[in-house]
Amino acid sequence: MAAQLTETYACVPSTERGRGILISGDPKSNSILYTNGRSVVIRYLDRPLEVAVYVEHAYPATVARYSPNGEWIASADVSGVVRIWGTHNDFVLRNEFRVLSGRIDDLQWSPDGLRIVASGEGKGKSFVRAFMWDSGTNVGEFDGHSRRVLSCDFKPTRPFRIATCGEDFLVNFYEGPPFKFKLSHRDHSNFVNCIRFSPDGTKLISVSSDKKGILYDAKTGDILGELSSEDGHKGSIYAVSWSPDSKQVLTVSADKTAKVWEISDGGNGKVKTTLTSPGSGGVEDMLVGCLWQNDHIVTVSLGGTISLFSASDLDKTPVSFSGHMKNVNSLAVVKNNKIILSSSYDGLIVKWVQGIGYCGKLERKVNAQIKCFAAVEEQIVTSSFDNKAISLSLSRYSFCLNMALFCVWMFFCVTVFAFFGHGAGKCVCTSSNRPKFKVCLHSKKAFQMF
Numbered sequence: 001m002a003a004q005l006t007e008t009y010a011c012v013p014s015t016e017r018g019r020g021i022l023i024s025g026d027p028k029s030n031s032i033l034y035t036n037g038r039s040v041v042i043r044y045l046d047r048p049l050e051v052a053v054y055v056e057h058a059y060p061a062t063v064a065r066y067s068p069n070g071e072w073i074a075s076a077d078v079s080g081v082v083r084i085w086g087t088h089n090d091f092v093l094r095n096e097f098r099v100l101s102g103r104i105d106d107l108q109w110s111p112d113g114l115r116i117v118a119s120g121e122g123k124g125k126s127f128v129r130a131f132m133w134d135s136g137t138n139v140g141e142f143d144g145h146s147r148r149v150l151s152c153d154f155k156p157t158r159p160f161r162i163a164t165c166g167e168d169f170l171v172n173f174y175e176g177p178p179f180k181f182k183l184s185h186r187d188h189s190n191f192v193n194c195i196r197f198s199p200d201g202t203k204l205i206s207v208s209s210d211k212k213g214i215l216y217d218a219k220t221g222d223i224l225g226e227l228s229s230e231d232g233h234k235g236s237i238y239a240v241s242w243s244p245d246s247k248q249v250l251t252v253s254a255d256k257t258a259k260v261w262e263i264s265d266g267g268n269g270k271v272k273t274t275l276t277s278p279g280s281g282g283v284e285d286m287l288v289g290c291l292w293q294n295d296h297i298v299t300v301s302l303g304g305t306i307s308l309f310s311a312s313d314l315d316k317t318p319v320s321f322s323g324h325m326k327n328v329n330s331l332a333v334v335k336n337n338k339i340i341l342s343s344s345y346d347g348l349i350v351k352w353v354q355g356i357g358y359c360g361k362l363e364r365k366v367n368a369q370i371k372c373f374a375a376v377e378e379q380i381v382t383s384s385f386d387n388k389a390i391s392l393s394l395s396r397y398s399f400c401l402n403m404a405l406f407c408v409w410m411f412f413c414v415t416v417f418a419f420f421g422h423g424a425g426k427c428v429c430t431s432s433n434r435p436k437f438k439v440c441l442h443s444k445k446a447f448q449m450f
Contacts, residue, residue, distance in 0.1 A: 008051040009342075009352050010043055011036045012304030012323045013289065014060075020193045020238025020252075021289040021300060022106050022151065026066040026087075027244070030294060033073065035061040036325065040075045042087075045296050045308060048321060049357050054091050057083065062120075063106055067133075068113045074133070076104035082118060084133060097136040099129050106151045110160065115139055115177070117162050119149035128152060128164050130179055140179025144172045151194045155218055157201030163216075165192035171206045171214070173221035183221050187214055194239045198246040203267060207251055209236035215267040224267025227251070231271040233259065241292040243311070248272065250297055252287035258299045260314065273314050275299070277307040321358040323350055332375035341380060343370040349382075349392075362392070 013021055013034040025032040031044045040061050042052040057077045064075035066087070072094065076082045080100035086092040102121030109116055117130040127149040128142035142164070149166035162174040171185045171192055190209035197204050197218055204216040205227075211234070213227035227249075235254030242249050249269065252258045257276055261269040277299055279285035284303030291298040297309040305322040324344040332341045338354040347369050349362035373382040382390045 007049045007354065007357070008053075009049075009340075009357060010041055010051040010053075010323055011039070012306065012325050013041075013300055014325060015288055015300070015302050015304060017283070017286075017302060018236075019288070020150075022063055022194065022239060023289050023291050023298070023300060024063075024065045025291055025293045025298075026070050027294050028070050030296070032291060032293065032298060033064040033066065033075075034289075034300075035064060035075070037061070037327075038077070040064045040073070042073075045293070045298070049355075052089070054085065056085070056091070056093065057081070062104055065107055065109060067109050068111055072113075072133075074107055074109065074116055076107055076118060076120075078103040080104055080120070080122070082107065082116065084116075095134065095136065097131065099131065100126060105149070106153075108152060108154045109133070110154045111156045115154075117152050117154055119152040119164055119166070121148045127166065128162075130162060130177075139177045140174065142172075142174060142179065142181070144181050144184050145170060150191065151196075153195050153197050153204075155197050155201055155204075156199060159219065161197075161218060161221075163195050163197065163204055163206075163221075165195040165206050165208075167191050169208075171195065171216070173216075185214075185216075185221075185223065187223065188212060190236070193237065196240055196242060198242050199244060200246040202246065203263070205240055205242075205249055207237035207240045211235065211237060211253075213237060213240065213249075213251060213261075213269060215263065215269065217267075225264075225269070227261055227269035228271065231259075231274070233257065235286075238288045239290045241290050243292050244294070248292075250290050250292045252290040252299055254286045254288075256281065256285045256287060258287055258290060258297070258309075260297070275309055275314065275318075277301060277305065277318060278320055279303075279305065322361065323358055324348060330370060330372050332373055332380060334375050339375075341373070341375055343373060343382070345369060347384070349373070349380075 014036045023034045038057045040054040044050045059077040059079040061077045074084050082099050083096045084094045099118045100122045104118050104120040107118040119128045127145045130139045147167040149164050152164045155161035165171045169188045173182045175182045188208040192208045195206045204218045207213045215224045233253040237253050240251050249261050260272045262272045286302040289300035295311045299307045304325045307318040307320045309318045310316045326344040326346040328342050328344050330343040340352040343349045351360045353359045369385050380392045
């Protein structure tokens with residue numbers, strides 16, 4: 001009988017401290033797009049176990065966007081390549097273009113789906129490029145930036161406009177097609193991390209590491225107002241997303257909060273509510289990405305945790321799910337409880353439950369990279385590259401650490417663990433540097449080696 005895929009436990013978005021990530025989505029299918037390594041992940045907000053992964057990039061992918069009709073996805077990578085492919089299961093490649101000479105940080109489709117603008121790193125003045133989606137032909141010249149351009153966006157209504165922002169503290173406007181420079185603003189005093197037009201095409205907002213958000217007239221480029229400093233963010237603002245009705249915006253910050261702002265007709269913003277995602281309050285809880293899609297408010301933390309808030313009931317407890325950010329190197333199954341445990345190269349162990357998905361991370365007190373582990377009943381045993389075998393309890397949600405055994409006196413590098421017999425009784429461990437295996441008697445209190 002052939003194997004059949006029933007569930008997929010997705011990785012989380014790749015993140016980098018001090019940088020935001022720009023996730024996107026498709027309101028029709030209620031799915032979101034993000035990248036990790038060379039993969040583009042399609043994840044459905046109302047069906048978290050239904051995941052599709054595109055893996056055809058030759059270099060780490062950075063950003064992906066749906067076309068306006070939802071039939072195509074344009075994704076980019078660190079080499080400056082944009083690939084355009086179908087959204088259905090076959091993921092047919094339509095086109096591939098080398099757009100910039102360096103990393104692409106953001107891209108966006110024109111509202112008619114005929115053009116794409118991309119921004120990032122390049123040589124000389126080549127930090128932004130707009131091109132036809134089917135031929136790659138340039139549709140304008142984008143002067144005005146002197147450093148990496150972190151974000152770009154297409155005005156969703158006519159007359160078309162393109163706005164860009166970046167590490168030179170500038171916000172630039174271009175009109176066309178063919179697009180040409182119109183004006184520039186230098187009202188931010190730090191990196192401008194994200195820029196977005198409102199869905200109705202009347203306003204534009206830019207957010208920056210200077211903790212400010214500035215609003216502009218989307219047609220003329222003139223400054224209208226700012227997000228109020230009262231109850232504002234206390235850290236860098238990394239990303240912004242408009243509500244579908246263009247009356248509110250969502251921002252996320254290094255201060256570990258997300259804020260919903262009410263935007264007046266005149267272009268000023270006032271805090272409506274502050275959202276705090278669950279977590280320990282550590283560095284990994286800094287918020288670096290966001291998206292407002294239908295009734296979902298999505299935030300992403302530096303540690304990769306994705307939190308879903310209800311836009312219609314902001315007081316409702318958010319649904320959070322996470323996973324691995326690095327490659328998975330070991331798996332173990334506790335059959336009786338349908339529990340799956342997985343470890344990755346960053347030393348993280350994640351607990352999954354069949355039919356549910358993500359159910360927690362292992363709180364480890366050591367940082368060594370895990371090579372292998374085995375599980376039985378309420379116990380798991382791990383081996384790491386510091387030649388330490390550790391017994392862990394699964395009896396609590398937080399996975400309390402029970403004991404650690406140093407094996408350095410044996411000069412014994414453990415590469416494989418396996419349990420046999422009933423209960424947590426006997427364990428076989430093998431070494432790659434010795435043509436023998438060892439048998440251990442394992443209990444909740446000790447190891448005995450033979």
